[in-house]
Amino acid sequence: MRERALIIGAGIAGIQAALDIANSGYEVVLVEKEPSIGGHMAQLSETFPTLDCSQCIMTPRTVEVGHHENIRLYTYSDIESIKRDGSDGDFTVTIRRHAAYIDWDKCNGCGTCQEKCPFKVESIFERGIGPRKVVYTLSPQAVPNKPVIDAENCRYLQSLWDMQAGRIPSVDKNGNPAKPKCGACLKFCPTEAIDFEQKDTLIEEKVGAIIVSTGYDLFPQSRLPEYGGGNIPDVVDGLAFERLLAASGPTAGKVIRPSDGKQPLEVVFIQCSGSRDPERGMPYCSKICCMYTAKQAILYKHRVPEGQAYVFYIDVRAGGKGYEEFLNRAQEEEGVVYLRGKVSKLFREGDKIIVKGADTLSNRTVEIAADMVVLATAVVPRSSSSQIAEMLDLEMDENGFFTASDEELEPVASNIAGIFLAGTGLGPKDIPETVAQASGAAAKVLSLFQREKVTA
């Protein structure tokens, strides 16, 4: 067996597992579909219950991954196929590295192209809070710190391809060859790294073990029509509010409404938006929302001391070291108002959002004219995880999370020998639990490699 591991997904789980294996002297192939590593943790402002800066505590690890001699990092890449070899049980993995249209060997990460690119589009990473350029990195701390060009929105590439396909004339009115539009990055790049002729490349790697750490998405707001269905700009989800709070975010940590840039003075947080809702959402508890909502409400109060934060909850689940204390702090020291009940409906009226709910402790209906609403939407598996499951024959539960071979005693082993699982792809969990599980999966891989050595 080849003593090399493939890790799919470079969020904090994939990063932790990769470092554990690589530091034990084994090679790791780490594949991430985004241009840089870090996953959702890179989007967070601060972590609960310590209020550490998420980027700051993660950066040493992302940098280590970027420089590690035993880690072969493929970002902006997808798994094209995985085949198990008959004879030795190894896996042959084909990785599709998407064309970045930038030669990363030449690029020195100076950022000039991003500065000069004249076009902005909505950024998925910023969750609608701020735009990005068409040539971009996810954040200034990105690892690797090399940009990619979003071909779909790039004027140069689109006009070049249109000319090549004959959709627009390739000669100008004087009969000279026409030039593609824009090309600002091409003009200003000091290392001539822009390469509009770049194509996707397929790379083959052979590994003896796999860790699947594909992570999570949030339940789409479009499936919550009673909460505006995603059509009210000042009703945002938890990750979007993280970007508003983050010092490295589009507003530099200033809390303002997406619609008009005003500071919101009444903010309503709705927990269990799509969680614990077997009728219309997901039946399970998303586990992290109680804590991150308390954290967001505290951080909001720090940024806007005169503001008022309300939290609607079914019940508060604060099982974890220092969690209950953190929650008490939100309620007792920071003045966050907790209302036990569900919000039945909200809608826009003028520049307010009318939130209609119930306070089941005082047995009254509550109506709040809010400036902003934050939905703690359910944690759901990454949409791409089902493709990975299909490729590897992994079992999934009815909600699309991977299933461990034994949920109690083998929580990181999959149903397939040599394939291990870690992180939120298995089910909702917070950062400490994710990291612990990733180290567990790494230990399983290492023991597999070690056993080979002993028995060989």
Added chain:
Amino acid sequence: MSIAYFPGCTLSTKATGYDISGRAVAQALGMPLEELPEWQCCGATFPLATENSMALIAPTRILTQVQKSGGKVTTLCAICFHVLRRSQNFLEAHPEMLERINWFTEEPYDGKATVTHFLEILRDEVTWKGLAEKVTNPLKGLKVAPYYGCLLLRPPSEIKMDDPDNPTILHDCLAALGCEVVDFPYQSECCGSYLTVSKPELPHKLANEILESARRHGAQALVTACPLCQFNLDYPQRPEHQMLMGNEIPVLYFTQLMAVALGLEQATWGMDKHYIDPRPLFESFRLSVVGDPLKTDH
């Protein structure tokens, strides 16, 4: 082609305007409503108790009449529709209950009737395009807010008419009549329903919120498909109640606006029983009159 029609108690007493206008527009569209023989009250609430055989007897009797009259019935009243469709669903899913009721009524029902709301007939059979083509008085510039209430569309898993969070069926109907349709956030809120009998303060409070919001969004009239919604929104606006103080807006049935738009005679509008008279809305329109289909045909 006539359609079997279940008027229900309210449309035969308090809400005759809905009944008159409904029959007239159906006639004008070439599909006269044929009243079910020997009908009685539907029970007015769909029973939510687990042991509900008593409450299902009345709707089952009606469905038996439907079976005898061709197997398909339409209603105008949102509540009758709600009760009949849900009873039909329930009986289909629980043959043992159907058997039990049949044993009691001694009038065997085959369990196969189709219950429709008149809006569904318009959407699925007449089509909005077909309706628009019949309009002789397009109500251009008339700003109307569709008000769905709760029972017409909920629960969506059983009623299967439209999405209660984002409904369009009344919007589409009003647009076909040429109206300017006003969207407002209270369009599928509850009007207070039967609490108007036991605890009228609550429906009054709700009516106030609904009417305020509709007006804020520029509506000149509210349009509903439910006689109880109509009453709960119209009645508190009467002058002696002094709820709105000069800010009143009429509350109409969609069939009444259809009668105007289709050029039917004023006698078919059925607007003389409203607390807030809707007729001034049409003063600025030069309405052509095609006739009274009920009179000419009978």
